[in-house]
Amino acid sequence: MMAWLRQHRDALARAFGKLRAQRSASLLNALVIGVALSLPAGGYALLANLQLVAQRFTLDPQVSVFLKAEAKRSELEGRLRGDARVAQLRFVSREEALQELRRSEGLAEVVAALDRNPLPDAFVVRARDGSAAALEALAADVLAMPGVAQVQVDSAWAQRLGALARVGRLALAALAAVLATGLVAVTFNTIRLQILTQREEIEVSQLLGATDVFIRRPFLYLGLLQGLAGGVLGLAILWGAMAILNQGVSELAQTYGSSFRLAFPAWPDVLAGLGITAFLGWLGALLSVSRYLR
Amino acid sequence: MISFSAVAKRYPGGGEALRGVSFTLASGEFAFVTGRSGAGKSTLLKLIPAIERPTAGSVVVNGQNVGALKRAALPYLRRNLGLVFQDQKLLYDRTVYDNVMLPLAFSGQPPREAARRVRAALDKVGLLARERANPIALSGGEQQRLAIARAVVNRPAVLVADEPTANLDAESAARILDIFVSFHQVGVTLLIATHDQALIERYGKRVLRLSDGKLAA
Numbered sequence: 001m002m003a004w005l006r007q008h009r010d011a012l013a014r015a016f017g018k019l020r021a022q023r024s025a026s027l028l029n030a031l032v033i034g035v036a037l038s039l040p041a042g043g044y045a046l047l048a049n050l051q052l053v054a055q056r057f058t059l060d061p062q063v064s065v066f067l068k069a070e071a072k073r074s075e076l077e078g079r080l081r082g083d084a085r086v087a088q089l090r091f092v093s094r095e096e097a098l099q100e101l102r103r104s105e106g107l108a109e110v111v112a113a114l115d116r117n118p119l120p121d122a123f124v125v126r127a128r129d130g131s132a133a134a135l136e137a138l139a140a141d142v143l144a145m146p147g148v149a150q151v152q153v154d155s156a157w158a159q160r161l162g163a164l165a166r167v168g169r170l171a172l173a174a175l176a177a178v179l180a181t182g183l184v185a186v187t188f189n190t191i192r193l194q195i196l197t198q199r200e201e202i203e204v205s206q207l208l209g210a211t212d213v214f215i216r217r218p219f220l221y222l223g224l225l226q227g228l229a230g231g232v233l234g235l236a237i238l239w240g241a242m243a244i245l246n247q248g249v250s251e252l253a254q255t256y257g258s259s260f261r262l263a264f265p266a267w268p269d270v271l272a273g274l275g276i277t278a279f280l281g282w283l284g285a286l287l288s289v290s291r292y293l294r
Numbered sequence: 295m296i297s298f299s300a301v302a303k304r305y306p307g308g309g310e311a312l313r314g315v316s317f318t319l320a321s322g323e324f325a326f327v328t329g330r331s332g333a334g335k336s337t338l339l340k341l342i343p344a345i346e347r348p349t350a351g352s353v354v355v356n357g358q359n360v361g362a363l364k365r366a367a368l369p370y371l372r373r374n375l376g377l378v379f380q381d382q383k384l385l386y387d388r389t390v391y392d393n394v395m396l397p398l399a400f401s402g403q404p405p406r407e408a409a410r411r412v413r414a415a416l417d418k419v420g421l422l423a424r425e426r427a428n429p430i431a432l433s434g435g436e437q438q439r440l441a442i443a444r445a446v447v448n449r450p451a452v453l454v455a456d457e458p459t460a461n462l463d464a465e466s467a468a469r470i471l472d473i474f475v476s477f478h479q480v481g482v483t484l485l486i487a488t489h490d491q492a493l494i495e496r497y498g499k500r501v502l503r504l505s506d507g508k509l510a511a
Contacts, residue, residue: 003402
């Protein structure tokens with residue numbers, strides 16, 4: 001056990017030594033990996049932010065039911081309350097709606113210009129099931145009720161945004177897969193060159209009784225460290241890019257009276273990203289050295 | 295300890311390097327393998343650590359049929375053999391000390407014990423004072439002795455050396471042979487390939503004479 005730990009420590013030390021000995025080449029490799037990584041990582045961070053925005057609205061599964069002028073309010077209220085899918089019901093009279101509109105930024109003048117209240121009475125229905133399909137079904141049923149002029153699913157746009165984000169996520173996953181393959185290829189080649197410069201040492205070690213596992217080990221650590229260094233660089237690039245973007249974003253958000261800023265990925269995501277790049281580096285090294293040792 | 299029976303070796307695209315070679319080397323025995331260049335000396339020695347595999351017959355080392363060993367088992371066979379290669383195979387990117395340390399790195403010795411063994415091996419071949427030198431700075435005889443130190447650092451029961459005195463002057467060659475004799479005296483089994491007839495006669499040990507891949511009586 002001690003011997004095994006010692007051998008790992010020695011292999012790690014040797015890998016570090018190689019990185020140090022070839023500082024500029026190692027840095028360039030890490031940069032290649034880092035730039036490649038920053039693309040999907042940046043996309044992922046943007047999408048995560050977009051979904052956060054979308055989520056804020058989908059959390060509130062509201063359906064607005066606008067009544068016809070001649071509608072019987074109490075009858076409709078009874079039917080809506082009787083529906084098992086309805087969690088909460090609130091009546092908003094046309095007067096209340098107008099008041100609310102008057103309070104909205106920039107709309108007071110518009111309201112003042114109106115000579116009569118154009119708004120209908122309305123029910124705000126909160127559904128038990130917030131999924132898009134359930135809301136659409138509820139809306140369709142409510143529309144068929146007598147006295148209902150129009151039904152509007154308020155969260156529909158947010159749902160669409162969420163769906164769009166999911167499509168973006170799929171595209172990103174494809175991009176990430178392509179770049180991950182690239183990362184493995186980069187490490188494969190780096191390790192192959194490293195092996196070639198150490199061919200003699202490997203041959204002598206084999207002749208003197210080194211196992212394949214022993215010979216492989218420092219190269220695996222080298223690949224792992226390189227992947228990790230690339231991951232760190234990639235995150236640094238992402239961080240820098242988001243810091244720059246955020247200046248613009250917060251200015252834009254301010255005009256909407258919001259303090260929204262792009263959030264840097266959370267620690268679990270950061271650690272997962274580093275873990276993945278380290279793994280991919282290790283994998284590239286494993287493929288390379290296994291092919292050499294055959 | 296080492297037993298060849300009806301061993302043949304044919305290299306792909308080449309002639310037969312060995313034909314029907316049979317002999318047994320007892321534990322603690324000291325023997326020379328001799329013959330002209332191309333007689334098959336190196337091939338014979340390479341069969342013992344399974345660097346080459348026989349095309350027919352069997353090579354048994356320490357009760358193991360090494361020709362049939364799986365690749366994964368080879369390291370453990372080789373760790374129990376001391377090998378001195380014809381081209382020495384020293385590593386010139388590290389010190390004398392680190393060259394001898396190499397086989398201990400993968401056999402998992404505790405560092406203190408490993409350091410002690412490296413120094414003991416270097417002392418044995420008279421290179422302790424040069425442990426910080428690069429092998430390139432050593433003379434031919436010293437490089438050969440370094441190769442021997444590396445071969446014996448794991449304290450093998452068998453030592454196999456291919457032309458360890460080639461290109462050396464008589465005095466350096468004698469010094470190398472003296473080192474081998476001292477190992478023989480502590481019970482190590484030795485098999486040394488050489489074409490140096492004078493050397494063989496001086497030591498009066500068993501001689502395996504190869505001619506055209508066949509063992510002469």
